[in-house]
Amino acid sequence: MNITRENIDDLNAVVKVDIAKEDYSGKVEKILQDYRKNANIPGFRKGHVPMGMVKKQYGKAVLVDEVNKLLQDALNKYLTEEKLDVLGNPLPKEQENFDWDCENYTFEFELGLSPQFEVSLDNKKPITHYKIVAGEEMINNQITHIQKQYGKLVTKEVAEEGDVVAGTFINEAEGIESKTSLPLEKLKGKKNLEKFLGAKVGDTISLKTKGLFEDDHQLMDFLHVEHDKAHGLDIPVEFTINEINKQELAELNQELFDKLFGKDEVKSLDELKEKIKEDAAKQFKQQSDQQLLNDVTESLIENNKFDLPKNFLQKWIRTVGEKPLTEEEAKEEYEKSETGLRFQLIEGKLIRENKLEVKFEDLKSFAMDRIREQMAQFGQMNPSDKELEDIAARVLSNQEEVKRLSEQLMNEKLLNFYKENIKLEEKEVTYEDFVKEIYK
Structure with a gap:
């Protein structure tokens, strides 16, 4: 077997692999002998099938398979030994009039070579490395969130800004009957909020789904409609109030600090x-x-x-x-x-x-x-x-x-x-x- 390479340019090369009969004949002959020993062909005892018949039936397939294995092994070994840094995989070149009945074969492969370059780390303008910190607003919002999380709900009769109203959204035509708890702060716009202010348990409020929340996805949470339906949903709904609660914030004291972070950590x-x-x-x-x-x-x-x-x-x-x-x-x-x-x-x-x-x-x-x-x-x-x-x-x-x-x-x-x-x-x-x- 002989392998040669022709560099077309710095990024492309062609590898030629010449395979002679002596490179594969021994392996092919051994495989065919094994086939002969185990072949079950009508009219012949096992192990006594004429070799000529075995070669006629299996010879070409075994030859092609063994030459391809030999070819791939040789090519991979060559790339490793030559330390060729290739991109993608070698591509076989098409050959006109290729004949498997010949005893010697020549195969050619195109190679894409990895470029040679030096990595420059010299950036003229410094790259910004952000140090992200929590601003005062974020910190205060987090404190309020903690107070709500560890606070309690107090039942009341009349709804005010900041309350949570429990009730049911209904639209019979659309098959909507959704029990939910609705924080009034989730509503979008003053008009929607004003409909709830002063409302009492048992009151029914007429609303439109369009523009009810900042994000249509919230309709999935409160009306329990499917994702595709929520986008752009524009229907009337009625909300019947079953309960009104005020979120009473937890007091910022040592008991809360210990519960959050451990004794006397804060x-x-x-x-x-x-x-x-x-x-x-x-x-x-x-x-x-x-x-x-x-x-x-x-x-x-x-x-x-x-x-x-x-x-x-x-x-x-x-x-x-x-x-x-x-x-x-x-x-x-x-x-x-x-x-x-x-x-x-x-x-x-x-x-x-x-x-x-x-x-x-x-x-x-x-x-x-x-x-x-x-x-x-x-x-x-x-x-x-x-x-x-x-x-x-x-x-x-x-x-x-x-x-x-x-x-x-x-x-x-x-x-x-x-x-x-x-x-x-x-x-x-x-x-x-x-x-x-x-x-x-």
Whole structure:
């Protein structure tokens, strides 16, 4: 067997594989001998079928199968030994007048080669690294939410702003009869709210579903209509009040603080606000880091230009799916995936050159940290190392979980690498300002 390569240019090559009879004949002969021993053909005793008949019936299929196996093994070995970094898979070139009745064969494959480039981390303009904090409004809203959660409902006779009314939405024609509790603060617009103010138990209020809530999806919650029906629903409904309750807020005292955070962990309103701010910062860190990853990705793609074997990749895309694509469809798929492919090449090079590997011990430690965090959310604050290790062992026995955690850990390693090596500019913003700035 002989394998040669012709480089068409820096990104494309053709590999030629010459297979001679002596490369495959021994294996083919052995397989046919085995077929002969086990063949059940009418008129012949088992093991005494003439070899000529066996070859006539099975010879071509066995030959094709063995040559293809030999070809794939040789090609894979060649790519590994030559350390060729290819994109996609080798594509066999069409050959006119190919004849399996010949004893020697030649096969040619097109290769798309990975581009050679150096990754530049030099971004002229610093990338913004957001430090997201809870603003005063968010902190106060969270305190009110806590007071409501730990407060109590007090029954009353007349509805006022801020009350919760229990009752039934009805529209007989649409088959709607939905019992619900409706916080008046959920209503959209003054006109809808004013219909409830001063109302008493037993009163029936006429409403329109259109514009009743800020979001039509809330019709699913309060009227129990299906998702598709809720969008743009414009029908009259009547709401009969069965009960009126006022939400009495819990008092901000030491008893509540201890219930929330443990004995004497928080002792004043100011400490409560600081605690809420700290907890919010932990939650916002994930969003901040994800945004940094997004912005770094865009910067790396913008600052690292290189060519790709475009024509080869489009040809490969045509053949790689469950069904062949047209040239136009393959071109569209390539354009959709080109940016992602470029970043994969950049990221892969950074990982290799900076040895950002995921070792098993790192993965185990990472898994234990995640498990510890999850247990803390359910009040298990001090699990033993053995308990954590046992759970981690079960998690890491699942290949899907290993893949998921490995990706998360690699993202964390890359994020730390970017923070140390890319020019960043920290900017403190409230969550509201962050959303406005990112999604403007």
